[in-house]
Amino acid sequence: MFYPDYRFKKISDIRPDFLLGRGLRFLVLDVDNTLTTHGHPVPAKGVLEWLQEMSQAGIQSVILSNNNAKRVEPFAxxxxxxxxxxxxxxxxxxxxxxxNLLHCRKEEMAAIGDQLFTDILGARRFGIASILVDPIQAEDFWLFKCKRTLENGLLCYYKKQGRSGYDG
Structure with a gap:
């Protein structure tokens, strides 16, 4: 349940032809440490260009965040x-x-995020493709450090199983 379908170093490494070749035309995007650093109001370098490229290829996106609207609305x-x-x-x-917002089928949708226990697990539970990207920046908060330690343990386990390679 925690292993992503695909894995990339950063979101801009995911190309439209990769997605379209797998029938994926709708993206559910995480915010913090996927599109920008935690709490930062500005997209990371290359994100706007990447979104424009996705849009030009006919790929639609929506942001799904565990943050409150006060954080997410201005960023979106x-x-x-x-x-x-x-x-x-x-x-x-x-x-x-x-x-429901994108009016699509699960088979056409992928979720992209940096956390195994929220983004990837949620996508897998819902039955859509999951794409893990490396976090943009290491978090200082103790809870994130604990989660990252557990995630790294799982990723090391997957690597020993021969399933750790990056797709891009």
């Missing part, structure tokens, strides 16, 4: 994307709302 506005705040990942309700 800068990207020109619809959003769902308080997404309650890894529960399925936020993903269901994204599916």
């Amino acid at each position: 506005g800068k990207l020109g994307l619809p959003y769902i705040a308080d997404g309650r990942k890894p529960l399925c309700s936020g993903y269901e709302r994204c599916l």
Whole structure:
């Protein structure tokens, strides 16, 4: 349940032809440490260009974040994307709302995020493709450090099983 379907170093490494070749035309995007660093109001370098490239290829995106609307709304506005705040990942309700918002089928949708226990687990539980990206920046908060330690342990286990390679 924690292993992603695909893995990339950063979000801009994911190419439209990779997604379209797998029938993926709708993306559910995490915010913190996927599109920008934690709490930062500006997208990371290359994110706006990447989103434009996705849009030009006919790939639609929505933001799904566990953050509140006060954090997510202004950020989503800068990207020109619809959003769902308080997404309650890894529960399925936020993903269901994204599916309804985008008017698509699960087979056409992928979730992209940096955390195994929220983004990847939520996508897998909901039955959509999951794409793990490396976090943009290491977090200082103790809870994140604990989660990253557990995630790294799982990724090391997967590597020993021969499943750790990057797709891009």
